[in-house]
Amino acid sequence: MSFRISVGGAAADAVRSALPKLVADRIASGITAQDGALWGPAAEDEASKRLGWTEAVAVSRPLVGEIVALRDDLRAAGVDHIVLAGMGGSSLAPEVITRTVGAHLTVLDSTDPGQVRAALADRLATSALVVSSKSGSTVETDSQRRVYEQAFRDAGIDPVGRIIVVTDPGSPLDASAREAGYRVFNAGPNVGGRYSALTAFGLVPSGLAGVDIAEILDEAETIELSLAVDTDENPGLILGAAIAATSPRRDKLAIVADGTHIVGFADWAEQLIAESTGKEGTGILPVVLELGAPELAAPPADLQVVRLVDDAGDEVFPHGAPDEIRVSGTLGAQLLVWEYATAVAGLLLGINPFDQPDVESAKIAARGLLDQRPAPEPAAFVSNGIEVRGTPDVIGASSDLASALEVLFEELPADGYVSIQAYLDRVDHPEFAKLRDLIAARSGRPVTFGWGPRFLHSTGQFHKGGPAVGVFLQLTARTDEDLEIPERPFTFGELIAAQASGDASVLAAHGRPVLTLTLTDPATQLASIVDALG
Structure with missing residues (x-):
């Protein structure tokens, strides 16, 4: 089965x-028939435009031949390294598909300047970039596209032959990409990003990386009838x-x-x-x-x-x-x-599963910080080189790193959870993920771990819109090696800092306790955090 x-x-x-x-x-046949009224009158308009994923297998079949043909053309031209610029569902579905079958795909879902620089330095001469965004307005994906375009040109490579775009028909990205001469794949506009695994968003980068995407669709097709009845x-x-x-x-x-x-x-x-x-x-x-x-x-x-x-x-x-x-x-x-x-x-x-009202709030806050460029908020104190900031309920009763963590956990309700948000280079510093188990053992409560900013397109909605029982540990870093974003007035370092600060401000406005630790040397300061946890 x-x-x-x-x-x-x-x-x-x-x-x-x-x-x-x-x-x-x-309910099952109603979902399959794309009946938006199932989730109530308030959700009907949105839901009726977001159920196209139920027919994704049939709609996506004609794409398979096009994707395979493009893969063959790229390989014939010596291009065998696929990089994906995408966030949320646009990157997570191709990541699980390619990892499961052992196909190599570089997933660039970060604005950390070190992680972006490392991707640019990895086989650029034989790389193609898939730019994946429903609207094309996603700031992370737009920034990644810009820096790759510049890198290709600097290397004497025409970006037109190396950049493939996946987007909704009629989106701003759709128009600009076609005008630039890029190869464009459209997905159905009636599919939300997180439900798009079996559409062009999941299939194009996976297929170009070498996955047998026809088999993935075959596997889904075997269960369609059981889900519809x-x-x-x-x-x-x-x-x-x-x-x-x-x-x-x-x-x-x-x-x-x-x-x-x-x-x-x-x-x-x-x-x-x-x-x-x-x-x-x-x-x-x-x-x-x-x-x-x-x-x-x-x-x-x-x-x-x-x-x-x-x-x-x-x-x-x-x-x-x-x-x-x-x-x-x-x-x-x-x-x-x-x-x-x-x-x-x-x-x-009793909710609408197809909208994400609180995701936009963090984006707006980050844009505001990038536009206004306020001076950084001074640290409440510095401990072992780690700058410590936080909401008043956390930082007001703290004098060092250990006490700040202690106070954060004291704010944890009996039915609460801890969210660790690591705005760090996840390729260079995977060791920070070990904090999850340590804090789970210390707090006795469920703990989530998310790499920023990608979690903003995932659990970020739950943090603000879900039950008000979370406490939040942000990990950020200062870098001496920033990276410019072509034709933008801000750098990658400024962008990721604004995303972290913007999200912290929105969480604070929702009454969520936040502790932010800014690291000046992540490689050595993890030990200080572990020591402070006791």
């Missing part, structure tokens, strides 16, 4: 409770109910890879679920975990565990099953099932 699911404990109770009504109300065996209905209908609601969802062949799936599911459900004071917070994470040893009462396994079994409600969800399947099937399940979860939560 292309997809299997088993549920036990509270998740099984949720499915037994919610599934009959979902079937009776013909209103039966109690519909995997999208079962999974949606399991993650959103528990009583009392388990609003944190631990996603752990436990033997699955799919690599990085939890990161893709994280942005799909968090950005879709985290609004109006409710939502499901995905928590990406590794085996051995503290949360799995003794799961908190509000944490639902879902394991990605090789074989989830045949029974939906196995007697004596663990109190968790287990899913298995092919990658294409998993992508489509989780999209259906997230739409179902939105319905059960």
Whole structure:
């Protein structure tokens, strides 16, 4: 079978409770028929324009030959290194697709100047850049395109032969790219970015990197009928109910890879679920975990565990099953099932799963800082070379790094979570991810870890729009080696600093506790943070 699911404990109770009504109300066939009224009058206009992903397999079939032909042309010209400039769903879907099949794709989803410089220095002579943005106005992607255009020209390479654009038809990027002579692939405008895995946004960079994208579509096609019919065996209905209908609601969802062949799936599911459900004071917070994470040893009462396994079994409600969800399947099937399940979860939560009202607030704040260029807020104090700032409730009672962290954790509600936001070079400093387990063990609560600014297009929506129970640890860095953005009045270093500061200001305005640690030497100062955690 292309997809299997088993549920036990509270998740099984949720499915037994919610599934009959979902079937009776013909929710599955309604989603497939693109009925925007399912999510209520307030959501109908937006939802009716965001359900094209249900027919993505058929719509995307004609693209396969075009993508393969372009890949062959590029390789014949000696171009065999694909770089993807994209954020959120535009980068996370190709990342999981290529990693799972072992195809190499450089994903540039950062504005950290060091990470951008490293990408530019990596095989530029044999590289092609895929610029992936629905609107074309995404500041990160626009900046990455500009710096690659300049690098190609400086190397004597015509960018027209090296830049491929994926965007919505009629977008500003669509018009400018065609005018510049770039090869353009359009995706359906009635698909939101986080639901776009099986559209041109997921397929173009993956196919150019060497993935058999026809097989991915074949895998998704095998599950389409099961997802469209209103039966109690519909995997999208079962999974949606399991993650959103528990009583009392388990609003944190631990996603752990436990033997699955799919690599990085939890990161893709994280942005799909968090950005879709985290609004109006409710939502499901995905928590990406590794085996051995503290949360799995003794799961908190509000944490639902879902394991990605090789074989989830045949029974939906196995007697004596663990109190968790287990899913298995092919990658294409998993992508489509989780999209259906997230739409179902939105319905059960009573929210519109297709908008992202709070994502724009952080973008506006960052733009304002870039336009006004205010002087940096002075640090409350400096500890071991680390500049410490924060919201008054955190920083007012702190005198050193250890006490600042202690106060931040004291602000953590009994049903809360900690969000670590690392605005750092994730390629050069992956070791910072170890802070997640350390803080989870210290706080006794679920902890998420996000690389900035990419998480702003993912869990960033949940942070502001979801339940007000999060506390936030920002990690930023000062750099002596900045990078200019052609034809822009700001640099990459200024951009990432504005994104961090802008998001912190929006979180503070929402009453969220924030502690910001600005590192002057990340390579050595991680040890200071670990020591301060005790």
